[in-house]
Amino acid sequence: MVVICLSSLVSPPVALLMGLAVAQFIGHPYLQINHKATHILLQFSVIGLGFGMNFTSALKAGQDGILFTVVSITGTLIVGYFMGKFLKIDKKSSFLISVGTAICGGSAIAAVSPVIKAEEKQISVALGTVFILNSVALFVFPIIGHALNLSQTQFGLWSAIAIHDTSSVVGAAGKYGTQALEVATTVKLARALWIIPVAFLSTFLFKNRGNKIKIPWFIGLFMLAMIANTYFPFVKGFSHFLTGIAKAGLTLTLFLIGCGLDRTLLLNVGFRPLIQGILLWGIISGSALWAVMSFAN
Incomplete structure (x- = not known):
């Protein structure tokens, strides 16, 4: 299965489906290290994708999306707080689901959970909710994008704001087009850089000062890769090779994520946290779609 995922024969959505099939019918023999493996593999894959991008145009794209980012993150955290109280979900689980939806899915949950001293059950519930919805987004978003005739820029902005995890964002956008x-x-x-201020805010909200905050270092390496590809001509000679490896790594990442969604995790999520996750996702997806169709070209 791993060898097949690393070949060009399997697309990211198909790899995710293969992983889900393995999780339900065979089981993952190394489930305890699966999350760490996917986290590391995703980071290196993202860095590799930087070698296929132009720094100047990417910087402009980032500037165009900053207003959407600020408004959506703030709005999602506020709505998530009140939704958690209404649904009577424990405070830490609700906060982790909100943070995962607002910023970057599992990476944000992994960064914030030790800061607020979340229990393993609370972390599993939040991760399970996010990963389930990520799986749906990977298939649904490109279909909606084509149905609404979204431009490459519009779809790129929408998926970056409305899809939780970086892996599914890259998978969906890569399927839509190079510019997207x-x-x-x-x-x-x-958007992932917002993990840092939100984690600091969490220490005050949950009164857990003194805990270390994980800084997403790989983002800096991603930017260096883009700069090298843009300003150093000799890098372009092998950039295609590096991006090819990165895309294969991303496909394998989605396969491993699927392998981690076993029945136990799905059952542990529970009804109310899943409802919170779906409602939050619906709100951010709908509002972000309206925003990019109204203001982005």
Whole structure:
């Protein structure tokens, strides 16, 4: 399965489906290290994608998406807070689901959970909710984008704002087009930097000062890769090779994510947290879609 995913024969959505099939019918023999493996593989894949992007155009795309980013993150955290209280979900689970929806899915949850001293059950619920919705987004977003005739820029912005995890953002945008992939990756990684201020805010909200905050270092390497590809001509000689490896790594990442969505995780999510995740996702997806169709070209 791994070898097939690393070949060009399998697309990211198909790889995710293959992983889901393995999780339901065979089971993952190394489930305890699956999340860490996908986290590391995704980071290196994203860095590799930087070698196929132009720094100047990517910077402009990031600037275009900053207003959408600020408004959507703030709005999602506020709505998520009140929704969690209404649905009577424990405060930490609700906050992790909101942070995962607002910023960058599993990476944000992994960064914030030790800061607020979340329990394993609360982390699993939040991750499960996000990964389930990520799987749906990978298939649904390109279909909606084509149905609404969204431009490459519009789809890139929309997917970066409305899809939780970077892996699914890159998978969906890559399927839509090269320009959409460039816009989506840049905006999503700029959005991921919000992990830092939100994590600091979390220490005050949950009164857990003194805990270390994980800084997403790979974003800096992604930017260096773009700069090298843009300003150093000799890099372009092998950039195609590096981006090819990165795309294969991303496909494998989605396969492993699918392998981690076993029945136990799906059952542990629970009804109310899933409802919160779906409603939050619906709000941010709908409002972001309206915004990019109204203001982005």
